Amino acid sequence: MAKDPVRVLVTGAAGQIGYALVPMIARGIMLGADQPVILHMLDIPPAAEALNGVKMELVDAAFPLLKGVVATTDAVEACTGVNVAVMVGGFPRKEGMERKDVMSKNVSIYKSQASALEKHAAANCKVLVVANPANTNALILKEFAPSIPEKNITCLTRLDHNRALGQISEKLGVQVSEVKNVIIWGNHSSTQYPDVTHATVGDKSVPELIKDDEWLKSGFISTVQQRGAAIIKARKLSSALSAASSACDHIRDWVCGTPEGTWVSMGVYSDGSYNVPAGLIYSFPVTCRNGEWTIVQGLSIDEFSRKKLDLTAEELTEEKTLAYSCLS
Ligand SMILES: NC(=O)c1ccc[n+]([C@@H]2O[C@H](COP(=O)([O-])OP(=O)(O)OC[C@H]3O[C@@H](n4cnc5c(N)ncnc54)[C@H](O)[C@@H]3O)[C@@H](O)[C@H]2O)c1
Numbered sequence: 447m448a449k450d451p452v453r454v455l456v457t458g459a460a461g462q463i464g465y466a467l468v469p470m471i472a473r474g475i476m477l478g479a480d481q482p483v484i485l486h487m488l489d490i491p492p493a494a495e496a497l498n499g500v501k502m503e504l505v506d507a508a509f510p511l512l513k514g515v516v517a518t519t520d521a522v523e524a525c526t527g528v529n530v531a532v533m534v535g536g537f538p539r540k541e542g543m544e545r546k547d548v549m550s551k552n553v554s555i556y557k558s559q560a561s562a563l564e565k566h567a568a569a570n571c572k573v574l575v576v577a578n579p580a581n582t583n584a585l586i587l588k589e590f591a592p593s594i595p596e597k598n599i600t601c602l603t604r605l606d607h608n609r610a611l612g613q614i615s616e617k618l619g620v621q622v623s624e625v626k627n628v629i630i631w632g633n634h635s636s637t638q639y640p641d642v643t644h645a646t647v648g649d650k651s652v653p654e655l656i657k658d659d660e661w662l663k664s665g666f667i668s669t670v671q672q673r674g675a676a677i678i679k680a681r682k683l684s685s686a687l688s689a690a691s692s693a694c695d696h697i698r699d700w701v702c703g704t705p706e707g708t709w710v711s712m713g714v715y716s717d718g719s720y721n722v723p724a725g726l727i728y729s730f731p732v733t734c735r736n737g738e739w740t741i742v743q744g745l746s747i748d749e750f751s752r753k754k755l756d757l758t759a760e761e762l763t764e765e766k767t768l769a770y771s772c773l774s
C-alpha cells in the first residue's frame with residue numbers, strides 16, 4: 447500500500463541551497479524512494495516571484511513522489527502540518543566574514559519562526575537548522591519554542607562530517623564509503639573539532655593507516671574547519687550542493703536510522719555528555735534508531751581532544767550571550 451505523504455518545509459527555498467535541495471527531496475533522496483512528499487517552501491516577499499519560479503520548475507520536472515507544493519511568504523501557512531522542517535532561510539556570510547558575523551540578521555528570524563513552528567507544525571516535527579550560525583540559530587529556535595521537545599531540534603554539522611570523510615578518503619586513496627566514524631565536535635564554525643581518533647577503514651584505525659600525526663593534528667583539522675571559507679573564495683558564493691546533500695543525509699539517517707556500527711555527527715541539545723556544558727546545541731557523534739538520535743557514549747578523549755572540545759564549547763557559550771544581546 448502506498449505510504450501517506452510526508453510534509454517537508456524548506457525555508458529560504460528561493461535561495462541557492464533551496465534550489466539544490468528541493469529536487470533532492472522530491473526525488474526521494476531525503477526520505478526514501480517509496481516515500482511521497484508534499485513540499486512547503488517559504489521565502490520572504492521580495493523573493494516571491496523567484497519562489498514561484500522554483501514551484502513551476504518542480505511541476506515541470508514531474509517528480510512521481512511529489513504530491514503537492516505550497517509556495518508562500520506566510521510563515522504560518524508554510525509551517526502548518528509539516529513533519530520535517532529544514533530551516534535554510536537567512537543570510538549567508540561573504541568572503542572574509544566568520545559565520546557568527548551574520549548573527550544579528552539571522553537569530554531574529556529563528557526567534558520569530560520558532561513560534562510559527564511551535565503552533566502550526568505537526569506533533570513530533572523534526573527540525574534541522576542549516577542557516578548560520580547554525581548551532582546558535584537552533585538554540586534560539588529551541589528556546590523560543592519551548593513546547594517542541596529538545597530532541598526534535600538539531601543543526602547541520604553533517605556537511606563538516608562529510609568533508610572530513612572526503613579528506614581522509616583522498617589522503618588514503620580509498621573510497622569515501624569505506625571511511626567510517628569520523629566525528630565533528632562542537633560548533634559549525636572554525637573552532638569545530640574534526641576528530642579521527644576513532645575512525646576506521648575496514649578493520650583498521652585511520653590514524654594507524656595515515657601514520658602522520660602532524661597532518662591529522664594540523665592540516666587535516668584546519669582544512670575541514672576552513673572548507674566553507676575556501677568554497678566561498680572559489681565560488682564567490684557559499685556551498686550549496688554539498689550543503690543540500692548533507693541536509694538530506696542528516697534527515698535520512700535521523701528518520702531511517704544509521705547503519706549498524708556507524709555513527710554520524712549531528713548538532714543536538716547537550717545533556718552534559720563528555721563534560722560539554724548542558725544547554726548548548728553542540729555537535730556530537732550520534733546513532734539513530736526508530737526516529738531518535740542517541741549520543742554515542744564511552745569514547746576515549748585524550749588531552750589534545752579535550753582542549754579542542756572545550757574551546758568550541760566556549761565559543762558556543764559566547765555565541766549564546768551574543769545572540770541574546772542581538773535579540774534585546
Ligand atoms: N550549516 C551548514 O552546513 C551550512 C552550509 C551552507 C550554508 N549554510 C547557511 O545556509 C543559509 C542559506 O544559504 P544560501 O546559500 O541558500 O543563501 P541564499 O542567500 O542563496 O538563500 C537564502 C534564502 O533565505 C531567504 N530568507 C531570508 N530571510 C528569510 C526569512 N525570514 N524567512 C524565509 N526565508 C528567508 C532569502 O530570501 C534567500 O532566498 C546561510 O545562512 C548559509 O550561511 C549553512
Ligand SMILES: O=C(O)C[C@H](O)C(=O)O
Nearest residue numbers: 539545578674675684685
Ligand atoms: O561557510 C559558510 O559560510 C557556509 C557554510 O556554513 C559552509 O560550511 O560551507
